[in-house]
Amino acid sequence: MTRQVAVTAPPITVPRIPISLIRHQWLSSFRSVVRPQNVAGTVILSILLVILALNLLSLGLLLERLLAERGQEIDAVAVVNGFLGYYFVLDLLLRLWFQRVPGQIVRPYLFLPVRRSTLVRLLLTKSFLTLFNILPLLLFVPIALRVVAPRYGIQPAAAWTLFLLLLLLCNGMATLYVKKRELTTPWMGALVLAVVMVIAALDYLQLLPLRLGSAYLFGQVLAEPWLVVIPLLLLVVLYRATSGLLTGHLTVESLQDPGAASGGRFSFRRVEELGPAGRLIALELKMLLRNRRPRSVIIFGASMIPFLMAFEAYWLASVPDRSDIYPAPDSLVLQQARAGESDPASAPQLKRVRFVLQPRTVPEDTWVYVTGNLPRLGMWNPAAIPLLPQRDGSWRRTVMVPADTLIEFRFTLGSWDAQRLPADGSRPANSTLHVERDTTVTMSAERWRSPEIFVLVHVNMIYIGILLSGMFLLSYGQLLIGWEGGYLEGLLARKVSLPRYLGSKYAILVGSIVCSFVLTLPLGLLKPWFIPINGALALYNMGVNTIILLMVAQFSKKPVDLNASLFSMQGKGSVQVLVLAPVMLGPLLVYGCCALLGVAAWTFWFLGGLGVLGLALYPLLMRHIVRLLIHRKHMIVAAYRLA
8 A cells, every 4th residue: 555645836935034134133223332432423414314305305396496597498307317317427436435235234144044045135125225225216206296297297207217216226236246246356346437437538528428318318218118127127137146246255254354365476675674664664565455455445546547637638738828818919909009099089079088997906917908899999809909008007098989979898807707896896897988078087906807717727726636646645544544453453562663653654645645746747748837736736745635644543443344345434434534624625725715815826836835844844743643643542442442
């Protein structure tokens, strides 16, 4: 007698995340060890987050009204669609820098009988619930309801919103994939940045306008709602690829990942032969070159310099010369002007109008002009009628105009970007005169309009100049002491000379600035004045920004994971982020003060002078920084232990 056993097929189950794991994640947000220590920071960030959310919501609700106030017919949907391309490129960049890979949340479960696929789903699900995916909806949903839906209908508006949401999720999933892949392929992050830079360059050069492509794409979504399937399929592909990558690397070893590069690849014997200071410099260089994250910082900084040089070369080539803004009159024109000063009126119907301008100051190597609404006044050509300089500092010119005529005129320095301003600095207006007889018009000029192009040139030179010579300075200097977080306690236990320890870091910072400055010298072939300006900014980096970073480094509280991603925020606190404000805004503040004093062109001399002063005071400043480190070193080590 045979026994029959019924065989039943296993039930089909949909993969899901156990409720217990979700509950653990909820409780972990309230039971964090560091949460009680960051109450003030959490409150401030929460307030800023609420303000940002309200601003986005208000912008979405009032967008059409704001565009209508510009006084012309503007297609709000076309404006938004053209903007979206820029938004998603910027969103990807911000995610690469700030979106964290939530790998540590699953580490405790790797020792428990939990399926690896379940943990991967937990990671990916949590990555969906980020502010990068939630905050934009406060802007997009009101726009869809108030702007898109009334024109195209509910269904296209819903498809348009879903299309944007899916693209946000695709950006998030692509970020996770790049960051995780970068752990095994260090050049992956640089490749993504290179692609973004190429897109930005093509858009800037108008070879491939991103705005037009964006407007066409999202306009097609409104016309053909079924196109929402495309980002859905892309999201599925990215989800599967990221899931497979995480599943293959979800081990304790990969999460703590000690995988530094081989230590024998780089040798610094010549540096070590310089003595104790040389050995500390060599130790720092080995740390930078033999570990994944600092090595990625070096690769990123090196790859940014050619891009910034290309951008600056294009910018310098398009910058007008000073003679274009302040043209000098032709010698023949001046000869005729001087002859006209002594000739009487040639006809009774013409009256002599003498313009006398008494400026408080005139920029060096410039000429004063008058222009107006008559052919004899140049018909508003700002460089048609030059005035003649006098010994008393005034400028004069006599012009014959028809009698019984109302003339309107203005004084310029040869262009509308450099015209006379009222004493209160308000918007310039035409001066009027009804000519009935020979008349002398005497006016003063307290100030001149500063050409906006020069303001743009100065601001661009400041920011690009700081970055050209200080890209490594900013990337490495943000985490100056945190780089040794893993062995700082042992380093201090060996009675290392703190002045030499900080001096080694200072030497590396200054050396990187000098190397970067030398690499940018070819830009001087386009504009020779670029070399002294860039040199002044390099001096500012060496004498001021290095000291600022050394000072701020004493307040480090988090050690740096040397094998984290280039875009990881691990090891960075509010101090490391806020330090960029004085580093980048300090030169702009100096420029603002010089502009208010009317000596904006002297900004770079002041910045270079501040840099030289910082270099001269280096021994004194370093003594104060060393005393601060002696006072705080135990607090730094204790903070590293807790972290």
